[in-house]
Amino acid sequence: MTAPPALFPTVGIIAGGGVLPFSVAELLRARGRPAFLFAIRGFCDPVRVAQYPHHWIALGQVGRLTRLLRAESCDDVVFIGGLVRPALSEIRLDLGTLRAVPAIAKALRGGDDHLLTGISRIFEDHGFRVVGIQDVAPELVMPEGSITRSTPDADALADIAKGRELMRAISPFDVGQAVVVIDGHVVAVEDIEGTDQLLARVARLRAEKRIRAKPGRGVLVKTPKVQQDLRFDLPTLGPKTIDGIVAAGLAGIGIVAGRTLVAEADVMTAKADAAGLFVTGLPL
DSSP, rough: OOOOOOSSOEEEEOOOOSSHHHHHHHHHHHOOOEEEEEETTTSSHHHHHHHHHHHEEEEOOOHHHHHHHHTTEEEEEEEESOOOOGGGGOOOOOOHHHHHHHHHHHHHOHHHHHHHHHHHHHHHTTTTTEOHHHHHHHGGBBSSSEEOOOOOOOHHHHHHHHHHHHHHHHHGGGGEEEEEEEEEEHHHHHTTOOOOHHHHHHHHHHTTTOSSSSSSEEEEEEEEOOOOTSSSOOOOHHHHHHHHHHTTTOEEEEEEESOOSSHHHHHHHHHHHHEEEEEEEEOO
16 A cells, blocks of 8 residues: 655755754654754764764765655755865765756855855755755744843843944855944954854953953844845854853843744753843844
8 A cells, every 4th residue: 555645745954063953853853744864974963863864975965965865755955054165175076966066166156155055056956945944943943032031231232233233234245143242342253263263252352351341241143144045054052152152251142033043942041041141032
C-alpha cells in the first residue's frame, strides 16, 4: 500500500555553526513537521547533529546537496547558522558546483547579503523554495517590548535611537548589524569580527580606560540592514550575547522586533534578569 502524502513538505535545514539549526529542528519536531539536517562540515556540531536525521556536506557541494534534498523530499530549504565566507579555492567542486561557478563567483563579489541572495537563486533554479527561519519557526522571532524585568530608561532609549540612526546610515555599505552607543557616543561598530568580538572590544576599551562612562550605561543595538533579504542572516542573540554585554559593562540591548532571532530565549532572559540588564524589542 502506498503511504499517504505528508501534510507538510519536509524542511531541509542547511546547518552551519551555533545552536539555531537545532532549535529550529526541535520546534519543527514538536509540531510534527518533518525536517532533515544537511550539516556543513567544519561548522556544525557533530554531537548534536547525530540526534537528528542528517547528511554531511562540504561547502560548495551544490550537486550533492541538491540530489540529497530531492532524495529526502525537501521542498522547503532554510539556511541557518554561522559560516565564514569561503574563498573560491576552499569550495569543493562537484559537477553541480562547476555548473554554478559563474553564479557563485558573482555572488562572492558582493557583501554578505548579496552572497546569500545569490546562493539562494541557485537553489530556486533547482526548484526548491528558500524560506527564512521566521517562516518555519516564528517562535524564535523577537517580540516587541522588553522580555526582561528591566526596561530601558530615557538615556538608554536615546542611545538606542542614535544607534538605529547610525545603522540606517551605514547599511548600504554592508559593514555589520550592531553598534555600541554609550551616553550618546558611538564607541564601536560591528565589522567582520561579529557581535561577540565587538562586545569583547568594548570590554577591552573599558579595561584600558578608553571608555570613561561608569559600568551599567550604554547599549548594544542590533538591526538588519536596510533592504536586507530577511530569509538570511537576521540579527541573532542568545545567552552568549548576554555574557558579552555584562563583560562590556552595558545596560542592555535593543533589537528590532520581528527582524531578530533569539536562541535559547529562556536561558538568555534568566541571565539578563540575574544581571539586571534589559532586552527590548524595538518597533519597525
